[in-house]
Amino acid sequence: MSVLTRRKLLQGAAAAGAAGIGLSAAGKLAGLAAAKPEPLILKTASIEARLMDGAPTKNVLTYGEAGMPPVVRMRKGEPFAARLINGIDDPTTIHWHGVRVPNKMDGVPFLVQPYVYQGDRFDYAFTPPDAGTFWYHPHCNTLIQMGHGLTGVIVVENPNDPVFDVEMVVNLRDWRLGDDSQFIESFRPRDAAKTGTFGTVRTANWLDQPQFDAPAGGLVRLRTAITDVTRIYAFRVDGAEASVIALDGNPVSQRFALDALQLGPGQRLELAIRMPDDEGAVVSLRDVRGTKPKILATLRSVGRSLKHDLRDLGRLEANPVAEVDVAGAKRIPLALSATAENVPGDGICGSLGYSFWAINKVPWPGDTPDPTAPLAELKLGQSYVIDMENLTPHAHPIHLHGMGFKVLSSSTRAVQPLVSDTYLIQPNEKVQLGFVADNPGDWLLHCHIIEHQKTGMTSYLRVV
Ligand code: C2O
Ligand code: CU
Numbered sequence: 001m002s003v004l005t006r007r008k009l010l011q012g013a014a015a016a017g018a019a020g021i022g023l024s025a026a027g028k029l030a031g032l033a034a035a036k037p038e039p040l041i042l043k044t045a046s047i048e049a050r051l052m053d054g055a056p057t058k059n060v061l062t063y064g065e066a067g068m069p070p071v072v073r074m075r076k077g078e079p080f081a082a083r084l085i086n087g088i089d090d091p092t093t094i095h096w097h098g099v100r101v102p103n104k105m106d107g108v109p110f111l112v113q114p115y116v117y118q119g120d121r122f123d124y125a126f127t128p129p130d131a132g133t134f135w136y137h138p139h140c141n142t143l144i145q146m147g148h149g150l151t152g153v154i155v156v157e158n159p160n161d162p163v164f165d166v167e168m169v170v171n172l173r174d175w176r177l178g179d180d181s182q183f184i185e186s187f188r189p190r191d192a193a194k195t196g197t198f199g200t201v202r203t204a205n206w207l208d209q210p211q212f213d214a215p216a217g218g219l220v221r222l223r224t225a226i227t228d229v230t231r232i233y234a235f236r237v238d239g240a241e242a243s244v245i246a247l248d249g250n251p252v253s254q255r256f257a258l259d260a261l262q263l264g265p266g267q268r269l270e271l272a273i274r275m276p277d278d279e280g281a282v283v284s285l286r287d288v289r290g291t292k293p294k295i296l297a298t299l300r301s302v303g304r305s306l307k308h309d310l311r312d313l314g315r316l317e318a319n320p321v322a323e324v325d326v327a328g329a330k331r332i333p334l335a336l337s338a339t340a341e342n343v344p345g346d347g348i349c350g351s352l353g354y355s356f357w358a359i360n361k362v363p364w365p366g367d368t369p370d371p372t373a374p375l376a377e378l379k380l381g382q383s384y385v386i387d388m389e390n391l392t393p394h395a396h397p398i399h400l401h402g403m404g405f406k407v408l409s410s411s412t413r414a415v416q417p418l419v420s421d422t423y424l425i426q427p428n429e430k431v432q433l434g435f436v437a438d439n440p441g442d443w444l445l446h447c448h449i450i451e452h453q454k455t456g457m458t459s460y461l462r463v464v
Contacts, residue, residue: 039081039123040072044088044138044150052201052208055181061088061148068206069136069152071169074099076131076158084122091115091140092150094124097266097399098134098249098421099154101126103441106401107139111442111460115140130319130404131158132249133169133223133268143186143229143352143450147176149206151227156249162314164272165218165306170285170297171206173228174199192451193338193356195394196230204285204297211282211298217305219313220273221245222285226265229450232395232424234260234289235269239282240299241310246270248420250404251316260288264397264424266448272313277305321404321419324434329383332376332461336398336425336447337391339363339456355456357392357447363456364446374462375445378437386433390425396452397424400461402443405435422448437463 042063048056049067063069074080084094093116095107105126106112116122128134134154138145153171176199178184184200191197204210214220222242226233235258243255248268255272263269273283283299339358355363365372378384385408390396399422407415407423411430425431446458 037079037081039083039125041085042069042072042082042094043085044092046088049149049206051175051203051206052177052181057175057177057181057183059148059183061145061150063150063152068171069150072136072152072154074128074154074156076128076156079125079127081123081125084116084124086116086118086120089118090145091117092138092145093122093140094136095139095401096124096126096134096136096154098132098268099126099128099156100130100402100404100439101128103402103439103443106441106443108401108442108444109140111444128156130249130321131156131161131317132246132251132319133225133270134249135171135225135227135266135268137227143454146227146450147186147229148183153223153225153227155223158317160317162316164221164313165215165308167221167223168212168214168299170204170222170224172204172224172226172233172296174231175201175203177201187352187451189354192352192354192455196449196451198230199228202294202296209295209297211300213302214275214299215303215306216275216279216281216301217277217307218275219308219310220271220275220299222271222273224269224271224285226263226267228265230265232262232264232289232397233287234262236260236286236288237271237273238284238286240276241274242271243310244269245272245313246316247418248422250319250321250419252418253416262289262395262424264395264422264448265450266397266399266422267424272310273299274308274310275299275301277301277307279303319404319419321406322436322438324385324406324408324436325383326385326408326434329385329434332384332386333360334375334386334388335360335391336389336396336457337361352451352454357452357456359445359457359459362459364458374442375459376461378461378463380437380440380463383434383436386435387430388423388425388433389430390427393427395424395426396457397422397448398445399448400433400435400443400445402439402441402463403435403437405433408432408434437461439463
């Protein structure tokens with residue numbers, strides 16, 4: 001029962017407000033202003049925050065003035081605008097992870113946009129074509145900037161979505177803090193060459209095991225993003241009926257029960273949870289991977305049972321992602337391997353100074369104004385299948401910018417034909433990812449374990 005005493009109870013109203021009630025009013029306002037939306041101001045700041053028992057942590061980074069980066073709300077098919085203002089002493093950008101944006105809005109320094117220096121700004125504007133759960137983060141010096149806090153969740157709403165009784169948004173991440181609550185070294189080279197270096201303090205919405213109130217017998221839409229730089233999760237829900245309704249921003253073709261589902265950094269999980277009828281009953285979202293399972297967050301039933309039924313929930317609309325023509329597709333071989341070759345980092349954009357990993361035997365030399373050749377040059381409108389093979393003994397969440405791919409088949413498991421932007425490839429796995437090259441530009445493809453990304457496991461595709 002020590003768990004109970006450490007739980008932090010969120011005020012039901014505050015949680016619901018932040019998580020979605022009152023959202024339809026905001027949505028309507030956004031709709032009225034659809035022609036030219038006021039930009040959302042996202043200003044980076046260095047703050048103090050209480051992330052563990054004891055002293056507050058210094059040099060925590062966020063967007064805004066206090067607390068975790070806001071949940072950014074957009075609407076499918078409606079223009080969105082944000083102004084990044086850089087308030088910290090380190091160049092930055094924003095990448096809208098999983099949102100299919102025009103190349104110039106993708107936030108990758110040098111490849112598509114200049115650095116945004118302290119005191120400078122950059123205006124982002126695009127219309128999200130897909131509804132779902134996404135997230136945003138810098139694409140500069142990411143191990144530090146993301147590791148210190150700059151990771152936020154994006155919800156792209158769809159007015160046609162089925163109605164839930166309440167929606168919760170959970171940002172999952174760790175922090176590398178010492179006993180004195182202050183940041184310790186961001187990584188250890190020997191870990192970067194393996195699984196990546198884990199955080200020491202685990203949080204959900206920057207809290208240790210937050211508890212949300214939800215109506216008894218009600219239906220909860222739980223949106224979770226793994227925004228950590230390293231950790232792979234295996235999810236379970238205890239105490240309630242729950243089914244997976246979407247992964248990585250796209251509805252699943254067939255809902256299924258969570259059974260230690262593994263997802264890696266960058267991935268998102270959306271669940272429909274049916275709260276227990278009994279007031280006070282507690283439902284927990286857990287990570288059961290590894291030797292130290294962890295309760296991430298809990299939901300507590302409140303009030304008289306609404307007696308709602310998961311089976312009455314309508315389906316989520318599929319996103320308008322072009323259907324890959326598998327028969328006519330060109331193949332892109334992609335092998336993930338370890339490397340012994342050392343490519344000296346040039347120190348810009350947070351090079352870690354090592355290379356441990358390679359894509360098709362080439363370790364990425366770091367973000368430079370003059371990057372290596374693209375992995376492949378693709379023809380606009382053509383279908384492609386990436387034949388990806390993991391030759392390393394570690395799992396890698398491989399993320400493609402700019403285009404969604406469909407998971408076609410795997411050598412080791414049955415896969416759902418899911419559209420995604422990040423695939424967690426296991427050791428010795430071969431997987432086929434199909435997509436239509438329908439978004440022109442240079443699109444990064446990298447492991448989302450940031451130490452792997454920064455020590456070689458990065459490349460890019462050019463669509464012309
Ligand atoms: Cu989540 Cu290259 O990004
Ligand atoms: Cu990796």
